[in-house]
Amino acid sequence: MAEETITIEVLRYLPENGAEPEFQSYDVPLRSDWVVLDALNHIKDHIDGTLSYRWSCRMGVCGSCGMMINGEPVLTCAAFLTKYAPGPIRVEPLAHFPVVRDLVTEVTDFVDKLKHVKPWVVREEDKPLEEGEFKQTPAELSDFKSYTMCINCMLCYSACPVYGLEPGFAGPAALALAQRYNLDNRDEGNDERMARLSNDEGIWSCTMVGECSEACPKDVDPAGAIQRYKLAGAAEWWKSFITRKGK
Ligand code: SF4
Ligand code: FES
Known part of the structure; x- marks a missing residue:
């Protein structure tokens, strides 16, 4: 046959x-x-x-x-x-x-977007080696662990209508990667990343269509990561607004 x-x-x-x-x-x-x-x-x-x-x-x-x-x-x-x-x-x-x-x-734009979010543990001051390692509890790890599962497959960018219309948008995986470090208790780079990403090419471009999380083969949930990032961005804005008014 x-x-x-x-x-x-x-x-x-x-x-x-x-x-x-x-x-x-x-x-x-x-x-x-x-x-x-x-x-x-x-x-x-x-x-x-x-x-x-x-x-x-x-x-x-x-x-x-x-x-x-x-x-x-x-x-x-x-x-x-x-x-x-x-x-x-x-x-x-x-x-x-x-x-x-x-x-x-061509993946250069994607890789540049990943680099732009400073995807490493940022410290204001290095800790001397003799003071030992940075401790992290399982609960602290679980706060961002899902964002570490990204395999940089770019499926979320192909699913994202915003990235399709605005190629300057940082995009789902890069923003989830930023959150991977922002939520890491060893990191102190939150302010630097917020300055880079709280704008129209960063978190505020996302319209919460959610297609990125649907497409993700690793359950990273970039849409959820961006949503959390937006809440942090809004809180930051209110804090600076109130501080300005009080002066
Ligand atoms: S689809 Fe998921 S695993 Fe692939 S790049 Fe996007 S966030 Fe990472
Ligand atoms: S061949 Fe590696 S993810 Fe498919």
Whole structure:
């Protein structure tokens, strides 16, 4: 009996050809243990070696295999072919990012946004080594632990309509990353981050659509992180307002 197949429609873009991106169809075996990434690897290995895309771990850890599947941002290593049967399955590069080639997107803007939030423990004064480590209780850790689970897959940016319209927006993962450090009891960089992010390209651009948290494969809940950040920003503003009035 002939093996059952499913059609994968891949958006191809080869800049050296000077042509507009166009879909190319490939038939691949419909195996119950294959994910979309397996199908792309099958195409690359057996049908068309010119296909370009990123991946590394094949286990939802490296964050490099994110693509649009039937219009939704997902990790292709976690998307079983059978979920989309009988197909066809449309595979496109992550939305809202410039495309370098085929399914490979340009990530420089995303990385710059992560760096902008000072994603490290900021201290006003270093503690001498002889004073030992900084202590942190499990309760203190649990306050921000979910934000440490981010794998930088950028799915939340592709799901975010605000980032799609305003590329200057810091975006869900960067703001959740800022909160990861703001809420860390060892960190003293809250004011510096607030000065960078309490503006129209930071927390106040978020319209709380919540698509970012829906798309996140790691339950980071960036929408919740931004909501908490907005509350802190509003409290900060009131504090400075009252202080000004009292002078
Ligand atoms: S917050 Fe979630 S969706 Fe966004 S980059 Fe991190 S892991 Fe990916
Ligand atoms: S290949 Fe690493 S997350 Fe999918």
